Amino acid sequence: MDKSNSLDDGPRGTKPHRALTRRNILVYGTLTIVSIYYLLPLYVMIVTSLKGMPEIRWGHLLAPPLEITFQPWVKAWSQVCTGLNCDGLSRGFGNSVRILIPSTILSIFIASVNGYALSKWRFKGSELIFTVLIIGAFIPYQTMLYPVVIILREIGLMGSLWGLVLVHTVFGMPILTLIFRNFFASIPQELHNAARVDGAGFWGIYFHIMLPMAVPVFVVATILQVTGIWNDFLFGVVYTEPADYPMTVQLNNIVNAVQGVKEYNVNMAATLISGLLPLTVYFLSGKLFVRGLTSASIKG
Numbered sequence: 001m002d003k004s005n006s007l008d009d010g011p012r013g014t015k016p017h018r019a020l021t022r023r024n025i026l027v028y029g030t031l032t033i034v035s036i037y038y039l040l041p042l043y044v045m046i047v048t049s050l051k052g053m054p055e056i057r058w059g060h061l062l063a064p065p066l067e068i069t070f071q072p073w074v075k076a077w078s079q080v081c082t083g084l085n086c087d088g089l090s091r092g093f094g095n096s097v098r099i100l101i102p103s104t105i106l107s108i109f110i111a112s113v114n115g116y117a118l119s120k121w122r123f124k125g126s127e128l129i130f131t132v133l134i135i136g137a138f139i140p141y142q143t144m145l146y147p148v149v150i151i152l153r154e155i156g157l158m159g160s161l162w163g164l165v166l167v168h169t170v171f172g173m174p175i176l177t178l179i180f181r182n183f184f185a186s187i188p189q190e191l192h193n194a195a196r197v198d199g200a201g202f203w204g205i206y207f208h209i210m211l212p213m214a215v216p217v218f219v220v221a222t223i224l225q226v227t228g229i230w231n232d233f234l235f236g237v238v239y240t241e242p243a244d245y246p247m248t249v250q251l252n253n254i255v256n257a258v259q260g261v262k263e264y265n266v267n268m269a270a271t272l273i274s275g276l277l278p279l280t281v282y283f284l285s286g287k288l289f290v291r292g293l294t295s296a297s298i299k300g
Contacts, residue, residue: 050070
């Protein structure tokens with residue numbers, strides 16, 4: 001009998017089934033309960049946003065819509081009043097995009113360069129600068145609202161979108177610098193030294209060696225910034241004027257309106273619209289997000 005052929009065939013028989021143990025029941029039962037706990041509010045929001053107000057008044061909160069309508073979504077986007085304007089969330093969406101894109105690009109680029117310099121190009125006082133950045137990551141934002149107002153007023157950016165871009169860029173710097181610094185510190189120093197021997201300088205090493213290796217960390221930083229900036233309410237309401245309010249401020253004006261009839265379907269649709277972008281970014285890059293968190297974990 002040819003033993004090589006028998007080995008190539010592999011094991012025969014039915015695949016063993018995993019036993020239903022108490023541990024498995026506890027783990028999967030807990031995961032199921034937690035999933036229901038987090039998904040139930042989302043389900044209620046979706047089905048409510050697809051119902052008309054007469055159906056909502058019947059009080060069947062968990063029941064699916066008898067007649068699906070997208071009118072609440074249309075009204076939330078382009079018709080509902082968010083203060084003096086009645087053009088829906090469309091204006092706030094445009095403002096949020098104009099705030100998000102430059103804030104994310106600037107903060108991530110500057111933080112990545114900072115992390116690279118603090119990990120591979122040590123200089124006198126670098127540890128002190130890094131310590132100050134770390135302290136800045138844990139200072140409550142509320143304690144710095146008024147000083148930032150004064151600074152923005154003095155440089156002529158108070159009440160403008162670019163003022164809010166500057167605020168998000170600066171406040172995102174400490175934690176992002178920590179993430180990039182930890183990742184670049186995990187790269188062998190010999191690789192950096194070899195590039196220097198070959199004649200590469202600061203920017204050559206950054207763009208041709210460090211940047212391609214740090215793609216997962218850039219994904220993590222992007223998700224953190226997109227989520228934080230897009231969902232921000234405090235900075236948006238303090239540092240901008242009504243015409244430049246981001247979507248979250250407009251959403252607050254819709255949900256907390258005290259005049260007229262409460263349109264719960266429109267409120268739910270507006271809430272879902274405001275959360276679509278960060279959810280989409282996260283789901284499209286979920287694997288890279290976990291990989292980047294692992295590679296950028298604190299070392300040493």
